[in-house]
Every structure is written in C-alpha cells, then in structure tokens.
Amino acid sequence: MASRQRTVKERELRTFAQQLFVAAGVPEEHAVLIANVLVWSNLRGVDSHGVLRIPGYLARLESGLTNATPKIRVTSDLPAAAVLHTDAAFGQVALARASEIAIQKADAAGIGLCLVRHATHMGAIGYFTLEIAAEGMAGIAINTSRPNMAYPGARTAGIATSPIAIAVPGATHAPLMLDMATATQSMGKIQLARDAGKTLGEGWAIDAEGNPTTDPQKAVIPTPLGAHKGGGLSLMFECLTSLMVGNPLIAPFLEDAPSAKNHMQNGLVIAIDIAKFGDLGTYAKEVDRLACSIRSLPRAKETKEILVPGERGDRLLEKRRTFGIPIPDGTWKRLKDVATNLSVDMPSFE
Template identity: 45%
Template sequence: MTHAPSKVLVPAEDLRTFSAALLEKGGLSPEHALTTADVFVWAALRGVDSHGTARVPAYLELLAKGVANADPDIRIESTTPAAAVVDADRAPGPVALSAAADEAVRRARTTGIASVGVRRTVHTGAIGYYVSKIAEQGMVGLGFVAGMPNMGYTGVKGAAVATSPLAIAVPAAERDPLLLDMATATIALGKIRQARASGSPLPEGAAATEDGTPTTDPATAVMPLPLGGAKGSGMSLAFELLTSVLVGAPIFAAFHSDDPQGRKHRQNALLIAIDPAAFGDPDAFTAAVDTTLGTLKGLPAADGAEGVFYPGERSASVAVRRGEQGVPVAPKVWRELTENAEKLGVTPPAVA
C-alpha cells in the first residue's frame, strides 16, 4: 500500500518571499508582488489553504493570459469625504483591495465611517484579510465581494449568481479580533472538487448538477447551492447591487446577456471602515468586545462540542502554531510552485 506524500513545511517568511519572487517574475512590481503574496500567506497561516499559496500558480496564469493586469493604472475617484471608488484597471484583487482598505481607514479617521468601492479587479483572495487590516487599525471592517455567477439561485435552473462572500472584523482589547468570513454558498467549489477526487458523497442540499438539480454525487455536481436557500441567494444578489452595480460595473446582468464580454472574469468589492471613536470611547468599546466574547466562551458547551468558539478564534490560533512550526503545503501545490520556480529562474526555499 502506498502512502500519500506528506505535506512540506515552509517557514511563513520564506513562503512569503518565495511567492512574491514568483509573482514578480510573473510581471507584478516588487510592491504589488509582496502585497499579493502577503494575502496568500495570511490565508495559509490561518489554515484557509484553498486561498493560500495554492493560488500562486493560478495568479501566474491570470497574469500570463492578461486576465490580470500586471501594470495597472489604479485610480481613486471621490466626490465626497466618506466615500471613494478604486478603479482597479484589472489589478489583482490583493493589490486593489489592500489599497481600498487603506483608503477606507484613512477617510474614516476624519468621517467616522467610510466606504470604498472597488471596480474591475480580478480574484480578490480571502476577503477576511482586508477587514482584518482595518481591525488592526482599531476600526470595525466590513467587506463584500461580487464575482462571476457560479452558484444556484432558489427557483432558477442552472448557475445564476456568485458565491459572493461577506467578511466582518471587530477589534478587541486583549483577545483576537472577531473575524467572520463566509461565502453565500453552502459549500465551496474547491470542496466539490476535493469530494470528486476522493469519491466522497457531498452533504444533502450543498451542491447541484448543471441544470440545478440538487445532488450528493460529486461526479455530477458542478455548482454549490446557496446557504439557507433563499437567504443565501438573496444575499448574493444584494452584494451584486452593493458592489458591481454601485460602482457602475454590473456583472450579473452582463453575464446573463448576449454580450460575450459579459463572461470575462472580473470581480467588484465594497469595503467599509467604522471608527468606534465616532460612537464613544474606543477603549471602552474594545473592552466590551472582550467581555462579550468572554461571556460567549463561558457559556456551557454542548455535549460532544470541543468548546465554545467565536468566529476567527480558531484560525488565529492555527496562525500562531503555523507561524512557529512552518506552513504545511500540499505536495501537489509544492510541485506546482517549484515547477514555476524552475521555469522562472527562482530558487525555492529549503523545506522540512
């Protein structure tokens, strides 16, 4: 019996430097390459491997095909102090949304709350990263993203809306911030692919065939179904209005039209920063966040539960452990990274 090769362990800093070097060879500026690599390594550290360094080869492909713009002309448009639009010019999502998060925080320092839309970016990565950046500045961060339709909509035959995610980060005083990062789908597309590879049945109501018929068979499942049926459907549609339609770059309507341009990969986003200082004493706020989270954790755990956890708590502890021990990278991903490294003339780091 052959055993599957074990994951390689790479120190986080080495993984960040390596990923940035590959992305720079792929055409990004050193600054943009480092920003993009940082988003991937942040996700990998927290155990969100689907949005971790596995994304580097995919981004190299987006850059090589010209789907992502390696040299974007990013512009910030604004007519009012509390709102702006970042026109990304097809910049990679990590570049565009990092700029939007910085802009939202900068404006919210003056206005108490600020919204920054992102127009015409490509794959945003883990959106928890951007709201976490806002929380690091002592503010509450909210993020919404809309992308290409790849999920069912209650009552519609076939793929209708996107698995558009929502993320919320709330800073605390002593505890790790609350970080809610969720898609509007019951299950991620990557999980369907994993189930297909392993032959494992899918949960009831999580996925559907091409015509929208629910199935547990990973061989025939092609799209996820919305979380909570009409609730997830409605959230996804609302996020399209809050992002794409708001910034004048509709995706949903164009996708379902006869215009072939409507099928070109793109994403839009909206980030909001809220300064607790605008509502009262910011230190009292974070102390009360700690109390609230502590109260939750003090509630009696249900039978069989490992404990009581708030959103983002477990992934923060995974990040600490992986920061000390190294980031595990799946053999297939490591092979793809090293093959790209050989092609691009980049030396991979030493691994355990």
C-alpha cells in the same frame, strides 16, 4: 484516497510566492502584498484561498485578465465615500488601496466607504478588515464576481459565492473577525478537495447536469449557504457593489454578453471610526466581555469548546507558524509546474 502532503515553513512559502509573482512581471511591492495575504490564509487554515490560488492568478496575468501594473484611480470622491477604479489589478492590491481610503474617510467623517470597480480575485478579504481593526476601527468588506454558484432552484450558475468579512477590535482579546462566503463551500474548497484527494461534503456542490455530487472531479457549481439566505445575500451584494459602480457582472453573464465570461470582481470596504461614536477603550472591553460570555455558554453534548469568530484561525496560525504549512500533493504539483515555467526554485519542505 487522500494524497500525501509536504510541510513548508511560513518564511519559505512566502518567499517562494513572492518570487513567482516577481518572475511573472508583478512589481515587487505588489508581489510582497499578494504573497503576504495568500500565506496568511494558509496560516489560518483557509488553504482554499492560500497559495493554491497562485497558478490561477498567474494564468489570468498571462492571458491579460489581470493587469500587473494597473493605473488605479479615484473616479468619485466624497467626504465619506469614494469609488476606486482598479484597472484589473490583483484583488489584494485593490483592497489594500480601498482600505487606506476607507480609513482616511472614517478618520475625518466617522465612517468611510470605498467602492471597488474592476479588480480580479480578492482572496481572503478578512485580512483587510483586520488591518482596519488594528486602527481601532470596525472593518467590513464585500466582494462580488461573475456567476459561479447555483441560485436556489436553478441547476446552473446564476450568482457568485460573494463573501463578506467583518472585524472589530478587542481589548485583551484578539479582534473578532468573521470571513464567510455566501456558498455552502467556496470553489477554492472544492479545488482543495481535488488537490488533497478527498470527497466533498453532502450538499456542497452540483455537477454539470445540476445533480448533487460529492465527487470533487465532477463538482462544477457550489450551492448557496442556507439556500435562499445565501442566494439572497449574494444577489444583494451585487446590487451594493457592481450595480453601484456601473459595472454589472451577473446579468451580462446570464444574458451571454460577449465580454461577460471574463473573470472580474467588484467590491466595497467600509471603515467605522469607533472613537467618533464613543470611547474606544470601553468598546474594546465590551467586545472582550461579549466574547467571554459567548464562550461560557453551556455546551452541547458533542461540543468540546465554544469559539467566537476568528478564534479558530488565530490558534491555527500560531500552530502553523511553529510547525509549518501543509501543502497537498495536487497543489504542490500545480505550483511546481508554474515554478518550472518561471525558473523559480521550489521551497524546501519536511
């Protein structure tokens, strides 16, 4: 049975999130950034990566897995690439700095790559690719984690739900933005189903014994998107990020290395300066043209409208900015627990 939900205005929810992080010892500048990214996720309907994540973030902070005041430093600096050691920073803080570096490199060399080493949960990485697109560039982001997803054919976790996001600027059309996990559905979607009292879709997850389940209370491991396709992508993302920065996450975990069970993420951000390869205005118009062509394709019988990447989220963002953000009862209760512990007032709701 679905649980009740409360509706909170964007500003109220953002302020509440900021206050929680500041009360937990996070510098205000970082608290603002993290809250912005989380609430942006809620606005776009990606509730699995919104404020639902706050209790987990604060638990990692309290346990020392996340560093509230990291010493972020560049450990390798090349004309078009860099490696950023983020000292267990919040993932949003790490990606913001990595995006700045990638943009700077792209501005000088046409393309910029910034590899990220030792961050924590990065959230909705599409936020940062859109920031890059706003600079007239194409943005790509990938992140990896310890195993939390079944490898095809296995009954235990062997790889991560590692996402990829890509954004490109349009002219009059909003930027196209794809943000997807390599899992059928992310762990956040499973937690959201628990909070909302809803069953899972068929094929989303398996239980502790490796059996398929639609019960969110029994689901412990997501399944890879498209079986070997999602599984293969996740594995190769580990090769492009974790192995590249000398911080492997999957193999140590599977070998039961002492510290391998601790939460940690690596990643990368790429910026491509479109103007270095052609006319930016022409490119943006071609993005618009492509989107229009796709949307005008003949529709299948049950399809009301064809959308391009990012369009559904853009529309929902405008709707939720007007009418508020729904918070499931389970999420509300978990937020109330941490708010009480930190002496922070809950936001007003409808």
